Amino acid sequence: MNFFEAIIIAIVEGLTEFLPVSSTAHMIFTSSFFGIQEDAFVKMFMVSIQLGSILSVVVMYWRKFFDKNNLGLYVKLACAVVPALVLGKLFDDKIEAVLGSPRPIAVMLIIGGVVLLFVDKWFTKPTVFSEKEVTIRKAVAIGFWQCLAMMPGTSRSAASIIGGMQQGLSRQAAAEFSFFLAVPTMLAVTTYSLFVKEWGTEGQGLTGIEMMMATPQNLPIFLVGIVVAFLVALVAMKFFIGIIKKYGFKPWGWYRIIAGILLFTYFSL
Template sequence: MNTLQAIILAIIEGLTEFLPISSTAHMGFTASLLGMEESDFLKMFQVSIQFGAILAIVVLYWKKFFNFENFKFYYKLVYAVIPALVLGYLFDDKIEAVLGNQIAISSVLVLGGVVLLFVDNWFKNPTILDEKDISIKKAVIIGFWQCLAMMPGTSRSAASIIGGMTQGLNRKSAAEFSFFLAVPTMLAVTVYSIFVKTWGKGTPTEMKGYEMILQDQNHIFLFIMGNIVAFIVALIAVKTFITFLTKYGFKFWGWYRIIIGIALLIFFYNK
């Protein structure tokens, strides 16, 4: 991976992590289109630069995250993230196996797009307009919805936002709670991929994520730069998405997923 490729992937991560279009799918497609050789470092890099994206959420909503008097906010996130932590750990190997199947991911992209075309019509009468009105029970249910995104191409953002809307949240509050929930979820995934997970298990190149990063100066540079770029781009993308979603809903993103998914299906089928 060279510097330009790393910057492009980080831009894609920052743009798509909080949109209902699947950052995993877009980074995978981009890496394939750029002719990047599949490697453990590439997979780890795509996961680890999520750290930069979640920092953008903490900065944008710092009053929420650092209001230590509102303990219920933290309880909600802790309980809501448990399903993803447990199921993610149990199915980690199966999830990684699907990451290289671009046909499957493209198909999921299309199917998810079809769902987004109808979401706005399904949930027309929201009753919850602010995070403080979300009960712990509803937060946990949203956490289970988030687990649907373990299938690459689904989109963690789309799954958790739709989950929120099933619990009576309006589009804005559902999107914001999805962002809040992303922080512990993606922080856990990043820490796991860097410090716990053994990449290339059973091969001569078997090592932890931090060992790959510290392997040479170029890897250290790419890791730091990727997180910085993802952070900056995510800062812009999040606020823009909230405004767009509140005003126009999901239909645009549905058509986007369908068009991109079909185009990629044709591309990878003929490749």
């Protein structure tokens, strides 16, 4: 992977991480389109540059994250992330195996798109309009919904937002709680990817941090990816909130369906 390829992947990550369109699917398809070699470092890179997106949430909502009178938010997020931590550990190897199969991911894009076409009609009477009104029970329920995104192509954002709306959250409240929940979820995934998981490369298993130190260019490439993902995600979050306030989720549903069909066709040729 070179710097140009890292920037392209990071832009895609930043644009799609918080949109209900599956960042994993878009990064996989982008790497295939540009002919980026899918070695162990590239796979680790696509998982770990989520750190940039995590930082963008903390910066954008810093008043809520650093409000000493809002410590309840941390309790709710800690409870909500438990299902993903447990199930993610159990199914890690199976999930990684699917990452190399583009067509099933394209199918999940289409299915998720169909669901998004009807979400606004299913949940029309919200009762929760801010994260302070989210109970621990509701937070845990959203956490289980988030686990649906373990199948690449589903979208963590879409699953957790739909889960939030099913629990009575308004569209904006569900989207923002999804942003907040992304912080502990992706922080755990990134930490595991960098310091615990052994990525197979040239017959030996190396952790993410070991791979970054293995060559002079890997660490700078990774850092550039983090910065680009951070900057792009800041813009994407504001854009997304504006779209769902005005139009709801239907535009994202049509986008997923069209993208899924095109990508399934592309990888079937």
